[in-house]
Amino acid sequence: MSRRPPPHPADGRADRVVPPSGFTARLTAFSAAAMAFLAVFALALALAAGRLADRWQDALEGTATVRVSAPPDQMAAQVRAVLGILAQTPGIAAARALDPAAQRALLAPWFGPDLPLESLPLPAMIEVTGEPAGFDSEGLRMRLAAEAPGAVLDDHGRWRRPVVVAAERLRLLALGAILLIGATTAAMIALAAQAALAANRQVIGVLRLVGARDAYIARAFVRRFTRRALFGAAAGTAAGTAAVAALPATGEAAGLFAGLGFAGVEWVLPLTIPGLAAIVAWAATRAAAFRLLRELP
Amino acid sequence: MIEFRNVTHRWSGVELLGEVSLRLAPGTFHFLTGPSGAGKTTLLRLAYGELVASAGEVLLFDQDRRRISRDDLARIRRRIGIVHQDCQFLDHLTLSENVALPLLVSGRTAGPEAAALPELLAWVGLAPRAEARPPELSGGERQRAALARAIILSPDVILADEPTGNLDWEMSLRLLTLLVELNRMGKAVLIATHDLNLIRAVKAQVPARVLRIRDRRVQLAGAEL
Numbered sequence: 001m002s003r004r005p006p007p008h009p010a011d012g013r014a015d016r017v018v019p020p021s022g023f024t025a026r027l028t029a030f031s032a033a034a035m036a037f038l039a040v041f042a043l044a045l046a047l048a049a050g051r052l053a054d055r056w057q058d059a060l061e062g063t064a065t066v067r068v069s070a071p072p073d074q075m076a077a078q079v080r081a082v083l084g085i086l087a088q089t090p091g092i093a094a095a096r097a098l099d100p101a102a103q104r105a106l107l108a109p110w111f112g113p114d115l116p117l118e119s120l121p122l123p124a125m126i127e128v129t130g131e132p133a134g135f136d137s138e139g140l141r142m143r144l145a146a147e148a149p150g151a152v153l154d155d156h157g158r159w160r161r162p163v164v165v166a167a168e169r170l171r172l173l174a175l176g177a178i179l180l181i182g183a184t185t186a187a188m189i190a191l192a193a194q195a196a197l198a199a200n201r202q203v204i205g206v207l208r209l210v211g212a213r214d215a216y217i218a219r220a221f222v223r224r225f226t227r228r229a230l231f232g233a234a235a236g237t238a239a240g241t242a243a244v245a246a247l248p249a250t251g252e253a254a255g256l257f258a259g260l261g262f263a264g265v266e267w268v269l270p271l272t273i274p275g276l277a278a279i280v281a282w283a284a285t286r287a288a289a290f291r292l293l294r295e296l297p
Numbered sequence: 298m299i300e301f302r303n304v305t306h307r308w309s310g311v312e313l314l315g316e317v318s319l320r321l322a323p324g325t326f327h328f329l330t331g332p333s334g335a336g337k338t339t340l341l342r343l344a345y346g347e348l349v350a351s352a353g354e355v356l357l358f359d360q361d362r363r364r365i366s367r368d369d370l371a372r373i374r375r376r377i378g379i380v381h382q383d384c385q386f387l388d389h390l391t392l393s394e395n396v397a398l399p400l401l402v403s404g405r406t407a408g409p410e411a412a413a414l415p416e417l418l419a420w421v422g423l424a425p426r427a428e429a430r431p432p433e434l435s436g437g438e439r440q441r442a443a444l445a446r447a448i449i450l451s452p453d454v455i456l457a458d459e460p461t462g463n464l465d466w467e468m469s470l471r472l473l474t475l476l477v478e479l480n481r482m483g484k485a486v487l488i489a490t491h492d493l494n495l496i497r498a499v500k501a502q503v504p505a506r507v508l509r510i511r512d513r514r515v516q517l518a519g520a521e522l
C-alpha cells in the first residue's frame with residue numbers, strides 16, 4: 001500500500017475533498033481542447049473574412065472603369081473627351097487610358113498572350129482612381145451620357161458589392177460559430193460536472209453532515225472543472241494555432257484562403273481562448289453545482 | 298438547544314413519527330431505544346435538520362428548522378456532532394483527513410482544534426492508523442474515527458446512531474466514557490441504541506433519560522432501565 005506523509009489539517013485546498021474522477025476529468029479536458037482547437041480556426045476564419053470584406057470594400061470605393069465603345073476612327077476623340085470630363089470631375093484623383101499592352105495583359109488569362117487586339121472591336125478602357133472622399137458616380141454617368149454617348153461608367157459595385165456582403169456574412173457566421181463553440185463547451189462541461197456531482201452524492205452528504213456550506217461544496221467542484229477546462233483549452237489552442245501557422249502559403253490566387261490565419265497583433269487573440277474557456281467552465285460548473293445542491297435534501 | 302414540539306413526520310403519507318416532544322438541553326444525556334425501523338434514525342435526522350418535520354416544530358438552537366437557510370443550517374451542523382450508523386467517510390482521504398474534515402469545511406484549520414488532532418486520534422486509539430484509508434479500517438476503528446470527527450469542533454450537541462454497534466464491550470465502554478466526559482462538560486448527548494447493557498453502564502455514571510419509541514410515539518422508558 002502506498003503511503004503519503006501525514007497530512008496536516010491546515011490544508012486549505014477545498015477541492016481535495018472531491019475524489020479524483022478520471023472519466024469526467026478526461027471528458028472535460030478533451031471537450032475543452034477540441035472546442036478550443038475549433039475556436040482557433042473559427043477565429044482565423046472570422047478575421048480573414050473581415051480582412052477580405054475590408055479589402056474589397058476599399059477597392060469598391062477607390063476605383064472605377066470607364067468603357068468607351070466607338071467606331072475606330074472616332075475612338076481617340078471619344079477617349080480624349082472622356083479624359084477631359086474626368087479631369088474636371090471633383091473627387092477623381094487620376095484617370096488613365098489603358099494602352100494595348102495593359103489590355104492584352106487583362107485579357108491574357110482568357111485568350112492567351114498572343115491576342116491580336118488591333119483586329120478585334122474592343123472598347124477602350126479608362127482606369128479611374130477616386131479620392132478618399134469619393135465622387136458623384138450618378139452625376140458623372142449623366143455627363144458622360146450627354147457628352148460622350150459611347151462611354152459607360154462601371155464603378156465595380158454591381159459585382160464587388162455581393163462579394164463584400166458575402167465576406168461580411170462569412171465573418172458573422174464565423175463569429176456565430178465561435179459563440180456556438182462556447183455554448184457547446186459550456187453544455188459539455190456542465191454535463192460532465194453534473195455527472196461528477198451525481199456520482200459524488202455520498203461525498204456531498206458527508207460534507208453536509210460535517211457542516212459544509214453549499215458554496216464550499218460547489219467551489220470544490222468548480223475549481224477542479226475550471227482547471228481542467230483551462231489546461232485542455234490551452235492544449236487545444238496551442239495545437240490549433242500551430243495548425244493555422246502551418247497552413248501552406250497559397251498566394252493571392254486562393255482569395256479568402258490566402259488570408260486564412262493571423263496577422264501581426266492578431267496572433268495574441270488565440271491566447272484569450274483558454275481564459276474564456278475557463279470562464280465558461282467556471283460559470284457552467286457553478287450553475288450545475290448549485291442546481292444539483294438545491295435539489296438534494 | 299434542540300427542541301421538538303409536538304413533531305410528526307410522514308413520508309409518502311405514512312407516519313414515521315408522531316407527536317414527539319423532546320428537549321435536548323445543555324448537559325442532558327438521553328438514550329433513544331426501540332426496535333429496528335421504529336424511527337430512531339428518523340428522529341436523529343430531524344434533530345440535525347436533514348429532514349423537515351411534516352407537522353410541529355423542531356427548534357435548532359432556538360431557530361425553527363423551516364425558517365433556517367441552507368447556509369445557516371450548515372453553520373448549525375458545526376455545533377452538532379453526528380455519529381452515523383454507517384459512519385460515512387470520504388474513502389479517498391486518509392483517516393486523519395477525514396477526522397479533520399469539519400475543520401477544513403469550517404475554515405478552522407489553523408486553530409487549537411487542528412493542533413489537538415493528533416491527541417484526539419491517540420485518545421480514540423487511532424494514532425497508528427492516521428494514514429490509513431477508510432476501507433482499510435475495521436468496523437470498530439471506523440466508529441471511533443466517526444466519533445473523533447463528530448467531536449473535533451467541540452460541538453454543543455452530540456447525536457449518535459448506534460455508535461457501539463461494531464465495537465467490543467471494552468471499546469464500547471471507552472467510547473461511552475468519552476461521551477459521559479463530554480456530557481459532564483455541558484454537552485447534550487443523544488444516543489440511539491438498543492444495547493440495554495450499555496444504557497445501564499452509562500446510567501451508573503450519569504443521570505440519563507431513556508426514551509423508547511413505540512407505535513411511532515416517544516415515551517419515557519420504565520424503571521427497568
